[in-house]
Amino acid sequence: MPTVKNGSVVYAAHPEGHIEPDVHLKYIESEIDLESMPLNGGVLLKTIALSSDPYLRYRMRDPNVPHFVPAFDLGMPIENSGIAIVVRSDDPNFKSGDQVSGMLEFSDYSVFPGTRPMALARPLRKVEKIPGHPLSIYTGTLGGAGMTSYQGLKGFASEKVKTSKTLFVSGGAGPVGTFVIEYAKVMAPHLKIIASAGSAAKVEIMKDCGADVAFNYKEQDAEAILSEHGPIDIYWDNVAGPTLDAALINFNSEGLIIACGAISQAAHKDGSVVRHFEEIFQRSLTVKGFLLARGEAAHVLSSFYDEVIPLVKQGKITSREHRYSGLKSAGKALRDVHTGDNTGKAVIIVDEEYL
Known part of the structure; x- marks a missing residue:
């Protein structure tokens, strides 16, 4: 050679x-x-x-x-x-x-x-x-993005989705967001899914994945959308910042926040400021933050390929x-x-x- x-x-x-x-x-x-x-x-x-x-x-x-x-x-x-x-x-x-x-x-x-x-x-x-x-x-889909989505949903929400009515996904057009939308529909077909992203093209992607309500957060007010189509039972948070605040004031009691990322704050030295933190205890919300392959939910990854590859072949999980x-x-x-x-x-x- x-x-x-x-x-x-x-x-x-x-x-x-x-x-x-x-x-x-x-x-x-x-x-x-x-x-x-x-x-x-x-x-x-x-x-x-x-x-x-x-x-x-x-x-x-x-x-x-x-x-x-x-x-x-x-x-x-x-x-x-x-x-x-x-x-x-x-x-x-x-x-x-x-x-x-x-x-x-x-x-x-x-x-x-x-x-x-x-x-x-x-x-x-x-x-x-x-x-x-x-x-x-x-x-x-079969890498870090899919594994992250799978770990968060299966590890923290496998029971919660059965009794929940509404799930909100921010950053819903990215590889984590689209997997969350599609896998949530596999887990609980009855779930109403609200999803947000930052362009008209991304809104169409979220709709194609099965989101019932998809909106462009740059053009539509997140608080108003969530107020109209909520309240939320589960929030998958990819972005933090103002979208998290909008979600906090539109939650049902005993809701679940799966904190996956804070992309809106990644380039900011001071981190994210949460204006409505008090809603977490006033509404008795549970917040589950996690990193891929770490913590209490990591054990579910042992079944990732066995479950997800067939879903990809069936077209239920897309890429x-x-x-x-x-x-x-x-x-x-x-x-x-x-x-x-x-x-x-x-x-x-x-x-x-x-x-």
């Missing part, structure tokens, strides 16, 4: 607000000898696709600033979940040609595990292509991708998930040949 070009996306500077491609992230190229690269018991991977997720913005900071995820190292390739092909293997669990998912460097080629420990490393997992779907589905071509587009992909300029799961396609 020859020496080949190896492109990488490295973390170049700490952003103050939104990510600026080519400022905070730099594309660089080096060379790699695919035959002589030491594996040290690991595998040499060729990257196929990488996931762009909102939480990565939290890793773009000074490492001395504490947070719930570790910071990226300046000057080093960033990392996130992705799909790859095994090129060479020193690991008896994998062979050349295996398709795998895992936490990968943003590089054309990388060794797993490498000499630099990944902050959020997890084992590689072999994956099989599902007829009619690209392998990149494992970066979204939508917003594709970015090549590693050079990674900065734009990471920025767009914060500015709302992506429609569907943001995925960076590194090598389309293997999809």
Whole structure:
């Protein structure tokens, strides 16, 4: 195997607000000898696709600033979940040609595990292509987004949905939001689902997924919509901020908030201000915050693939991708998930040949 070009996306500077491609992230190229690269018991991977997720913005900071995820190292390739092909293997669990998912460097080629420990490393997992779907589905619907949605709903709301009438989903057109809408309908077909997003196109996506009421929060008042179509029994919160406040004053008693994200506050140093916090105790609300694969609900993930892959094959759980071509587009992909300029799961396609 020859020496080949190896492109990488490295973390170049700490952003103050939104990510600026080519400022905070730099594309660089080096060379790699695919035959002589030491594996040290690991595998040499060729990257196929990488996931762009909102939480990565939290890793773009000074490492001395504490947070719930570790910071990226300046000057080093960033990392996130992705799909790859095994090129060479020193690991008896994998062979050349295996398709795998895992936490990968943003590089054309990388060794797993490498000499630099990944902050959020997890084992590689072999994956099989599902007829009619690209392998990149494992970066979204069958990846972190789907697992997050499944863990939150199945882990915290499997009983609550049976007696609830209304579920509200913010950020409802993203890969987590669409999964929540569709899986909630699988769990409890009687549920009335209200969903919000930030464009007319995204409103149509939420309707296609089964939302009974879908609205553009930039053009319609969330408090008014929830007052008309509520009250809410369950709120899946992807955004925090003003939408959370609108939800709090439109809850039934004994309601459930599943706190998944705070995307509206990701680029703000001071975090989210909740104006109606008192509604939590006045209405006896339960708030369940969680991180993927951690905490009391993580055990449900053991059944994720067994339950969800058949639902994907049946068309009950769908997948939508917003594709970015090549590693050079990674900065734009990471920025767009914060500015709302992506429609569907943001995925960076590194090598389309293997999809």
